[in-house]
Amino acid sequence: MKRIKVELAAHSYEVRVGAGLLERVGLWLKELGFSGRAVIITDTTVNALYTGVLERGLDIAEFSVTVIEVPPGEEQKSLETAADLYGKLIAAYTERTTPVLALGGGVIGDLAGFVAATYMRGVPLIQVPTTLLAQVDSSIGGKTAVDYGGLKNVIGSFYQPILVVADIEALKTLPKVELSNGLAEVVKSAVIRSRSFFEFLGINLLKARDFHMKVLEVIVAETARIKAEIVEKDEKETGLRGILNYGHTIGHAIEAASDYQLKHGQAVAIGMMAAAKISSRMGLLDESEVVALEEVLVRAGLPTRMPDIDKEAVLQAMQHDKKVLQDKLRFVLLKSIGSALISDDVEPALVEEVIVGWG
Numbered sequence: 362m363k364r365i366k367v368e369l370a371a372h373s374y375e376v377r378v379g380a381g382l383l384e385r386v387g388l389w390l391k392e393l394g395f396s397g398r399a400v401i402i403t404d405t406t407v408n409a410l411y412t413g414v415l416e417r418g419l420d421i422a423e424f425s426v427t428v429i430e431v432p433p434g435e436e437q438k439s440l441e442t443a444a445d446l447y448g449k450l451i452a453a454y455t456e457r458t459t460p461v462l463a464l465g466g467g468v469i470g471d472l473a474g475f476v477a478a479t480y481m482r483g484v485p486l487i488q489v490p491t492t493l494l495a496q497v498d499s500s501i502g503g504k505t506a507v508d509y510g511g512l513k514n515v516i517g518s519f520y521q522p523i524l525v526v527a528d529i530e531a532l533k534t535l536p537k538v539e540l541s542n543g544l545a546e547v548v549k550s551a552v553i554r555s556r557s558f559f560e561f562l563g564i565n566l567l568k569a570r571d572f573h574m575k576v577l578e579v580i581v582a583e584t585a586r587i588k589a590e591i592v593e594k595d596e597k598e599t600g601l602r603g604i605l606n607y608g609h610t611i612g613h614a615i616e617a618a619s620d621y622q623l624k625h626g627q628a629v630a631i632g633m634m635a636a637a638k639i640s641s642r643m644g645l646l647d648e649s650e651v652v653a654l655e656e657v658l659v660r661a662g663l664p665t666r667m668p669d670i671d672k673e674a675v676l677q678a679m680q681h682d683k684k685v686l687q688d689k690l691r692f693v694l695l696k697s698i699g700s701a702l703i704s705d706d707v708e709p710a711l712v713e714e715v716i717v718g719w720g
């Protein structure tokens with residue numbers, strides 16, 4: 362097992378990464394001083410697969426467990442579902458000291474995290490992520506939210522968990538497309554922060570896509586370490602944490618313009634390519650690095666070319682992005698593989714040229 366510390370003064374916690382960890386969560390909670398009740402919030406798919414083993418460990422540690430299930434899907438990140446969960450927490454006699462475990466992908470992590478942050482002004486939250494995306498990204502850093510009025514993540518708060526447990530074994534049942542979706546965030550982390558990790562990915566991504574457990578453990582732990590390091594320096598995203606949005610400005614726009622036919626990770630992969638091309642045209646990044654990025658994304662099973670969608674719609678969608686400034690655009694750019702910067706100086710004409718002129 363690998364342990365990564367997220368140092369945030371009074372809100373510090375550990376991310377534990379390894380195979381077969383679900384059953385140990387109960388004893389770890391006991392070690393952290395909890396006893397009595399515990400609540401698991403999960404979705405139907407994950408419930409059928411993993412609640413049993415998590416619950417067994419909690420039983421051994423003498424917790425009395427309530428399981429609350431919601432259907433899978435982004436639509437559950439709503440105030441309506443949150444309200445329903447508050448009611449179920451009250452019915453389960455959940456107190457301020459009762460640990461709430463978010464067992465599932467990023468949807469459950471964000472939703473249960475938001476509910477834990479607000480129920481009784483905050484109850485202890487344990488993130489137990491089961492998708493690659495959740496293990497390397499959404500479970501770490503304390504962003505919790507629901508969607509509202511057609512806008513993603515518009516109601517939420519920063520609320521750090523007290524423990525994150527990423528059981529690599531759980532990835533075995535993940536559909537391949539979900540694995541690649543998570544790999545987009547993995548490649549992003551390497552590209553913005555670590556050339557040596559990027560090189561490791563170049564060699565090992567195919568094994569990862571074949572669910573090689575040891576390789577996945579290294580990948581999850583290293584990506585978690587990068588995220589932890591960035592969050593420690595800028596918890597509330599006033600500066601450095603913004604580099605985690607690499608590929609996301611154009612990525613979000615492509616995702617929206619494709620009417621969500623493309624998955625988030627696929628759109629971000631294309632967004633990363635576009636941002637690399639912009640970096641190169643601005644004279645920041647060597648062209649050979651753009652080629653290297655494309656090779657690694659292909660190995661991750663991700664698209665690297667602009668799909669056949671209305672490019673005007675992509676440009677339109679970008680106008681709504683909160684990261685866009687008035688006349689110049691804010692972008693995360695690359696100086697080299699492993700080193701990113703935030704620029705407020707990107708000419709809209711250049712972005713247009715890259716998007717429109719891209720085959």
Ligand SMILES: NC(=O)c1ccc[n+]([C@@H]2O[C@H](COP(=O)([O-])OP(=O)(O)OC[C@H]3O[C@@H](n4cnc5c(N)ncnc54)[C@H](O)[C@@H]3O)[C@@H](O)[C@H]2O)c1
Nearest residue numbers: 406433466467468469491492494495498499504531534535
């Ligand atoms: N808080 C953050 O910092 C942050 C960061 C990135 C993304 N997010 C959010 O994360 C969400 C996306 O998360 P996601 O990609 O994990 O999607 P998801 O939670 O919808 O999970 C994808 C699908 O996989 C299923 N699943 C989960 N674990 C499984 C397993 N082990 N085996 C088989 N099936 C499994 C789920 O039931 C679901 O159908 C979005 O709402 C996004 O806004 C949050």
